[in-house]
Amino acid sequence: xxxxxxxxxxxxxxxxxxxxxxxxxxxxxxxxxxxxxxxxxxxxxxxxxxxxxxxxxxxxxxxxxxxxxxxxxxxxxxxxxxxxxxxxxxxxxxxxxxxxxxxxxxxxxxxxxxxxxxxxxxxxxxxxxxxxxxxxxxxxxxxxxxxxxxxxxxxxxxxxxxxxxxxxxxxxxxxxxxxxxxxxxxxxxxxxxxxxxxxxxxxxxxxxxxxxxxxxxxxxxxxxxxxxxxxxxxxxxxxxxxxxxxxxxxxxxxxxxxxxxxxxxxxxxxxxxxxxxxxxxxxxxxxxxxxxxxxxxxxxxxxxxxxxxxxxxxxxxxxxxxxxxxxxxxxxxxxxxxxxxxxxxxxxxxxxxxxxxxxxxxxxxxxxxxxxxxxxxxxxxxxxxxxxxxxxxxxxxxxxxxxxxxxxxxxxxxxxxxxxxxxxxxxxxxxxxxxxxxxxxxxxxxxxxxxxxxxxxxxxxxxxxxxxx
Numbered sequence: 001x002x003x004x005x006x007x008x009x010x011x012x013x014x015x016x017x018x019x020x021x022x023x024x025x026x027x028x029x030x031x032x033x034x035x036x037x038x039x040x041x042x043x044x045x046x047x048x049x050x051x052x053x054x055x056x057x058x059x060x061x062x063x064x065x066x067x068x069x070x071x072x073x074x075x076x077x078x079x080x081x082x083x084x085x086x087x088x089x090x091x092x093x094x095x096x097x098x099x100x101x102x103x104x105x106x107x108x109x110x111x112x113x114x115x116x117x118x119x120x121x122x123x124x125x126x127x128x129x130x131x132x133x134x135x136x137x138x139x140x141x142x143x144x145x146x147x148x149x150x151x152x153x154x155x156x157x158x159x160x161x162x163x164x165x166x167x168x169x170x171x172x173x174x175x176x177x178x179x180x181x182x183x184x185x186x187x188x189x190x191x192x193x194x195x196x197x198x199x200x201x202x203x204x205x206x207x208x209x210x211x212x213x214x215x216x217x218x219x220x221x222x223x224x225x226x227x228x229x230x231x232x233x234x235x236x237x238x239x240x241x242x243x244x245x246x247x248x249x250x251x252x253x254x255x256x257x258x259x260x261x262x263x264x265x266x267x268x269x270x271x272x273x274x275x276x277x278x279x280x281x282x283x284x285x286x287x288x289x290x291x292x293x294x295x296x297x298x299x300x301x302x303x304x305x306x307x308x309x310x311x312x313x314x315x316x317x318x319x320x321x322x323x324x325x326x327x328x329x330x331x332x333x334x335x336x337x338x339x340x341x342x343x344x345x346x347x348x349x350x351x352x353x354x355x356x357x358x359x360x361x362x363x364x365x366x367x368x369x370x371x372x373x374x375x376x377x378x379x380x381x382x383x384x385x386x387x388x389x390x391x392x393x394x395x396x397x398x399x400x401x402x403x404x405x406x407x408x409x410x411x412x413x414x415x416x417x418x419x420x421x422x423x424x425x426x427x428x429x430x431x432x433x434x435x436x437x438x439x440x441x442x443x444x445x446x447x448x449x450x451x452x453x454x455x456x457x458x459x460x461x462x463x464x465x466x467x468x469x
Contacts, residue, residue, distance in 0.1 A: 002063040002074055005148055010051055010058045010079075019060045020045035022151060023075065026062055029147040030073055031136040035181070039111040040073065040130050046104035047077045047126050055081020055124065064139060065129055071139060072113065072129040084119040091117070225286045235279045242272040281417040285400070288424045295338045295428050297453045302329040302366060302378075305339060305346075309364065313350050322357050324350070327365025335378065337453040341425045342380075345433070348418045349382035349445045360385025360442070369448070376451040377431075383444040389437040398423045398433065422447075429453060 005026060008019050023044035027037040044060065051058035058079030065074040084090060090105050105126075109115040112128040119125075132139070246269035249257060257265065287293045306326045317324055335342075346364065353362045362384045369377040389397065400420045419433075426433045430450045437443035 002065050002067075003144065005062040005064060005144070006151055007062070008060045010048055010060060013052065016045060016048045016052050019048040022062070025151060026147065027073060027130075029150070030064075030139065031133055032073075032130070033133065036130065036133075040075075043108035043111040043128060044075055044077070046108045047075075047128070050104050051077050051079040051081070051124070054084075055079035064144060066138075070131045070134075072131045074127070074129040076125065076127050078123065078125040080123040083121050084117070084124055087117070087119050221289070225289045236276070236283075239272050239276045239279065243269060243276070246272065278417065281421050284421055285417065285424065288421075288428065293428060295341070295453070297337050297455060298339060299334055299336050300339050301334055302332045305335075305343065306364065309343065309346055309350065312347065313354070316351065316354050319358075321359040322354065323361045324354075325361055325363045327363060329366065332366055332368060332378065333376070333451055335449075335451055337429050337449060341429060342447075342449070345422045345425050345447055346380060346382065348422050349447070352418065352445075353382055353384035353386060353443070357384045357386035357442075368451075378449055378451050380447040380449070381444055383442065385442040388439040388441050388443055389435065390439050391437075394435050394437065397435070 006022055008015060008022060010016060010019065020041045024037045024041035027040045032040065048058070048060055051060075056079075058077060058081075061076045061078075063074045063076070065072045084105075091109075105117070108126075108128065113131050114127075114129045116127045117124065246265050248254065249265045250262065250269070284293070306329055310324075310326055314324060350362065350364060362382065364380075364382050366378055366380045369379055398419050400417060423433050426447055426449070430453055431448050434446045434448070435443060436446070
């Protein structure tokens with residue numbers, strides 16, 4: 001509901017001046033800042049001037065609007081003139097009259113929080129409002145009466161000439177204040193612009209340095225990959241010769257060996273085989289990082305995979321205190337993925353389990369995850385009752401050369417390349433690896449893969465009805 005405060009009839013040019021002055025005084029009484037007082041007074045002055053010049057007079061009504069969440073000073077300027085022609089053009093700022101009416105309306109619209117205009121051949125009504133400051137509390141009835149009483153004590157027509165001169169001086173002071181504020185803002189904007197330009201130069205220099213460092217890292221990574229690839233190939237030849245010569249001696253092709261000689265030759269062969277496995281891991285990592293590892297998927301049965309793993313890994317068990325168990329594959333679907341790479345991952349998991357399990361059992365199995373068609377996935381697991389891994393080391397073991405110190409470290413040697421290689425191979429097969437482990441309880445390594453590796457149609461081999469799922 002609007003509470004009327006003041007009404008001024010626009011019959012002379014002095015009434016326009018009086019409307020401006022009363023608008024500023026009302027705004028001051030309601031707690032508006034000096035800058036907001038100037039905005040309100042300027043908006044009222046412009047619209048009142050339009051009514052006086054283009055409609056030969058009108059009326060300005062001030063009221064307190066308390067119907068909104070925040071109270072507002074509402075102003076209505078009405079006249080009985082011919083109306084505003086091309087109102088839409090005036091409101092969008094494209095129309096300019098010789099007297100500047102378009103500028104007055106658009107300028108006043110920007111100065112107020114709300115602005116509405118209705119115009120017809122019988123007259124024009126402009127309604128505008130400015131919300132009271134946030135820090136200003138609700139205006140009570142006695143305060144409102146005091147403000148109105150003080151304004152009414154002096155007639156708008158009283159001292160018209162003096163008021164005009166005083167109002168002109170006030171407008172000049174407001175203009176000077178506005179210009180000073182504008183200058184300060186321009187200086188602040190200039191300072192911020194300089195700071196921004198300096199920051200931008202710094203950012204550009206930083207990006208250039210980062211690009212340079214990234215290029216250096218890329219070259220270093222390429223050199224490392226090339227070195228690992230070349231050295232792995234160079235090491236394979238002498239290692240093969242060492243293994244061949246060791247087998248030659250163990251087979252007594254060049255004569256009999258003493259017990260001590262046989263023990264030493266077997267140590268040579270074991271060391272050569274361990275080094276060969278490390279070289280192979282390095283070469284595989286280098287090929288993956290260089291993007292030269294090919295994935296060759298094919299259909300196969302998980303039962304055949306587990307049978308091959310059993311044949312391959314059972315001889316590695318050198319203690320009767322540990323059993324190796326393969327869970328039944330009944331109910332598992334056929335897989336379309338790279339079987340050798342999947343075998344390499346599982347073989348590495350089981351080999352680690354054998355190394356770090358002193359008693360108990362190692363279980364190897366798989367289970368299907370919910371999903372249909374190409375979304376179906378399968379999880380392989382290798383669970384042991386070994387020494388376990390602390391939670392804070394779960395991430396480290398999948399990093400290259402990352403090793404965890406434990407009491408079996410002296411007996412069980414390793415390079416820290418096996419699990420990182422498994423992680424990279426799993427990514428090539430569209431899957432991921434993970435571990436659940438607790439010291440003294442055991443570990444469970446998991447490999448989650450899609451049942452059907454996504455490939456292009458032309459790369460997928462044709463399958464007969466008895467091999468495809």
